[in-house]
Amino acid sequence: MxxxxxxxxxxxxxxxxxxxxxxxxxxxxxxxxxxxxxxxxxxxxxxxxxxxxxxxxxxxxxxxxxxxxxxxxxxxxxxxxxxxxxxxxxxxxxxxxxxxxxxxxxxxxxxxxxxxxxxxxxxxxxxxxxxxxxxxxxxxxxxxxxxxxxxxxxxxxxxxxxxxxxxxxxxxxxxxxxxxxxxxxxxxxxxxxxxxxxxxxxxxxxxxxxxxxxxxxxxxxxxxxxxHAQRYLSDQASNARSEDLSKCLSRFYKRNLEKREDDHDALSALFDSETQLNEHLKSVFNDMLERLGELGYPGVSNPHLVIKSALNPTTIMSQDTKVHYSMDGTSNGLTLPDNYNGLGFKNLIYMVVELLDLQAQWIDEKEDRALLQLIIIEEPEAHLHAQLQQVFIRQILNILKITDEDAYYYGMQLAVTTHSPHILYERGFKPVRYFRREGIAGTDQHSVALNLSTFYKDEPEKYFFERYMKMTHCDLFFADAAILVEGNVERILLPAMIEKSADNLTKAYLSILEVGGAYAYKFKSLIEFLGIPALVITDLDSVKQKTVDGSANMGDEDEDDEDVELEISDSAESGEIIKKYLIGKACLPDFENAITSNQTLVKWLPKKVLISDLLACNSENLIQNPTEASLSTVYITFQRMVEIIWGEEKHMVVGRTLEEAFGLENTEWCQSSEGKHVGLKLRTKPKSITELTEKIHKRVKSNSFNKTSFALGVLSSSSEEWIVPKYIEEGLKWLDRQVKVDIPIVPKEILEENIHSDMTSAEYESKKQSND
Incomplete structure (x- = not known):
């Protein structure tokens, strides 16, 4: 075609x-x-x-x-x-x-x-x-x-x-x-x-x-x-590396001075009146300053730029122009020198001026001017705080917009490298090109580039992703691995649990997404597309089961009952009829014929609905291995049977949620006066493990139990006093094995046989300067 x-x-x-x-x-x-x-x-x-x-x-x-x-x-x-x-x-x-x-x-x-x-x-x-x-x-x-x-x-x-x-x-x-x-x-x-x-x-x-x-x-x-990203802008304290905004604008002036016959009149006027000089500078910079005004930097009280003369008439051609900040938005009112304003604001203006200067150089090439200018901006967040990052990326296309006749003949494109979730938040995900590392350490390492607009084109959950990621975490696109957790409690406790169970993970860049059991499975396609390891920490969420026709009701009627449709993994290939379940009220996992209300366990892994089937799963049932279609490997972990001791009694038990699992596996501490502040201590000492399990379940389920207070109470205690629930510990150790934070291995052809054989891996990488 x-x-x-x-x-x-x-x-x-x-x-x-x-x-x-x-x-x-x-x-x-x-x-x-x-x-x-x-x-x-x-x-x-x-x-x-x-x-x-x-x-x-x-x-x-x-x-x-x-x-x-x-x-x-x-x-x-x-x-x-x-x-x-x-x-x-x-x-x-x-x-x-x-x-x-x-x-x-x-x-x-x-x-x-x-x-x-x-x-x-x-x-x-x-x-x-x-x-x-x-x-x-x-x-x-x-x-x-x-x-x-x-x-x-x-x-x-x-x-x-x-x-x-x-x-x-x-x-x-x-x-x-x-x-x-x-x-x-x-x-x-x-x-x-x-x-x-x-x-x-x-x-x-x-x-x-x-x-x-x-x-x-x-x-x-x-x-x-x-x-480039390495921009050193500050006041006099940064010594030789500093470059103030006035010098930057001075270069812009020298390179973009209006080439007209009356420039000589303007230069002559400099010797007669500083006012005339200021008017001349204003005419040179007027277009650039108007574009800077489009930045819309938050706040009505932010100063406006004014270019003012600081020239000695006897040494006019060797002097630099000075930037002042107008306090009332006019050129005749109170002004302050540029080193009296915030560093972030100066950096924003500096970057825009530099970009306008690059564009001006291209426009000035009258003969054989390139049809297209590609401007590469490396990590604009290097010296901009969150709000300024969003201002910059929001307005930069308007500021660099080509106007007049040039707009018909010439084009411009921008490429921005970034680690900033704020920039992604502002631009959305369609322009994102995700660079994914592949291979193992050494000579097999390489990268591929993925087009997120292609992913979103055919993704039914694209609007969910865009809204959810904007509200929570854009940093998934910069992570070595992802951890999807149920809610606020897991998110609060996870850093401390990582330190206790898998300290090596603290060296990796992890994106912890609070997605809830109802939504974790929706991230399946995105995780697979990105091809990064992912750990899903979710809850067993046992509930009573009701039949489709309402007969043989094994639970109480509830207005919030809902339908759950499930195609169990081992019956999908045989083409059996999809089973339909009705969810009843929450119950202990050992309740007869209890099912899970957790959609992640139903629709992702292990695709089972009966609690008894879930508890019978081994690790292989909970791991999604890489395939030709996706390099991502996923492990889904939830509460498992553990042996606890209460008095003279030993028994295998399982909690329904994180709080219950924590209370059961830390029984002695939670029921002691030292652990009372976490909120799981019972008023009367249970006589049996069964009673203990039931009462902890009721305590966590009650309206008086504050989950956030529980999490903060655990954090305020010494990590030596409590242990990480087994299912979370196993998941973190699995992820630790997937994420390798190794020093790059230099091939022996470089280390052993050539002139750089005395270089360490770190020295080699520094010398090579090849991987951002």
Missing amino acids: INKISKLTMKINCFRIQNFRRFKNILVDVESDISILVGANNSGKTSATHALDMFVNNQKDKFTIYDFNSSCWSIINDIGDDPNQSIIDDIELPQISLDLWFNIRETDLHRVLYLLPDLTWEGSIIGLRIVFQPKSSRETLVRFMESKAKVAKYVPKEKDKKYKPWPKNLIDFLSKHLSQEYEFRYYSLDQSKFDEQFNQKENYTPLLLQNDKSKPLVKSLLRVDTL
């Missing part, structure tokens, strides 16, 4: 990166206006933006051997270790590539003639491949062999001596001569030779572009600018 030519300005549709840092082969979809790149630490968000910057801006000299995906290192050394490889003409060393796919419109076809597959092309998507590849793999190998031969006589003959002269191997050689041995080459891509995911089909060879045409072509199509 032939695609229609786009009526919009040219946009990046997607890009694919191969063999660059964490990326073996990754496709990233790009939104037409703004894309939000998220993911756990070290997942590759920044690496993706670095690749765009380095390839598009022709920064060949910035590439190092560490920019190659770790899977390439052994290939490089294997080629170098075989002396016969240097005489093979078709030998090819690994290369790094970036595929860019653009949505193009008919009026811009003259700009991309060299990229068209043929003269009959009638599509809307064109492709460009930029490859960082050897000038000649064979000649590189020859030079490597020559260098190695020159130092062969210096190799110690004694086996106990580890010294090896340079080059020890081919990686060692390329670490020094990569920029001389590799170059950029450019290829046009035919979309018909790719599948729907832009994977190249077999037996297709892209067309190599002439070198003198390729670089100007790229420059005419796309400009990539980056606002």
Whole structure:
């Protein structure tokens, strides 16, 4: 099917990166206006933006051997270790590539003639491949062999001596001569030779572009600018790293000074009147200041920016302009210098000014101006508190909006890397691109990019997710693992329970979602999509069962009774009729034919309704293992049978909820005067375990029992006084085994055989600077 030519300005549709840092082969979809790149630490968000910057801006000299995906290192050394490889003409060393796919419109076809597959092309998507590849793999190998031969006589003959002269191997050689041995080459891509995911089909060879045409072509199509995260803005206390807002605006002025004949009149006026100078500065900055006003920073009493002169007429050209803050919103009233305002407000303005400056540089390129500017903003939350983060992301598209005739001919896209849930809250999840880590430590580590708009497109619970996540936790998209809990009590107690049961989890980034038993199962599709480990801590929630026709009623009538439909897992394949249950009042788990009202246990795992069946489940019944469709592994844990001692009596019991399980497994402490404050101490000492179980159940169920007070009471006690309920402890230990917080393993090809063999893993990662 032939695609229609786009009526919009040219946009990046997607890009694919191969063999660059964490990326073996990754496709990233790009939104037409703004894309939000998220993911756990070290997942590759920044690496993706670095690749765009380095390839598009022709920064060949910035590439190092560490920019190659770790899977390439052994290939490089294997080629170098075989002396016969240097005489093979078709030998090819690994290369790094970036595929860019653009949505193009008919009026811009003259700009991309060299990229068209043929003269009959009638599509809307064109492709460009930029490859960082050897000038000649064979000649590189020859030079490597020559260098190695020159130092062969210096190799110690004694086996106990580890010294090896340079080059020890081919990686060692390329670490020094990569920029001389590799170059950029450019290829046009035919979309018909790719599948729907832009994977190249077999037996297709892209067309190599002439070198003198390729670089100007790229420059005419796309400009990539980056606002980096490391912005050091503060007052004089930060010494050499400080840069005040006045200097930032001074640079903007110098770069964007109106180029008109009457500028000389304005400059002349500076010597006559400071008032005239201020008017001149106001005319230069007026548009920028009006755009800053669109930020809508919360609060009516926040100051407005005013640009005022601080120049000595005798040294006018060497002075900087100063920023003042107007206290009454006018340029003639009381003003204060910029270092008298809050750091967060200054940082917000600084970032916007820098972005406007990047846009102005692009606009000023009158000849061969790129059709599209991609601005990459790295972690805007670095120096902005929560409210300012939302202000920034809410208004930035309006502030950078292209106006007048330029809006028809030129386009702009933004890509934002972030760890801020506040930014996700403000923009929603459709522009989110989630970078997921895959593989194990070492050379098998890689990342993939997931498009959340694709997930939401076919997800029946998408509105629930969007509303719920906005109200609670957007940090799920940055987590190493997720823990879904019943309610407020579990959320309050979980950090302390983690410290007692699985201390290693404190080193991981966990997202704890309070979802309740009725809604945990709704997160199944999202957890599977993200592919992260998840622990679901839920309750047994035993209730009395009623039949469909109301006969043989095993519980009391209740106006709140509801229907529960269940397809039990072991009957789903055989096609048995779905069983229907009516829920009665809460009861002890050992009540005859008791069922669960917990929808997570019914609809997710283990898909059983009878309490007796649930208690008979083993760990295998409660684990959802990874599949080809999802890498996520899930463990659902709920109250289990435990042995307790009361007086001379031992008995296996099970609680219905967390509070009951805690009270039963911490019987002595909860029934002592020391544990009275948690609210589970009974007035009279029970005579048997059965009586104890019944009374704790009634206490927790009563209106007088305050669950939050119970949780806070446990927290206020020494952790040595109580134990974690067994079902939670088992779940946390399971999650601990899934989440590995290891120091990155440097392959032995790097550690043992080349010039960096004395580097630790941490030093290597710092040197490599490859994974955000």
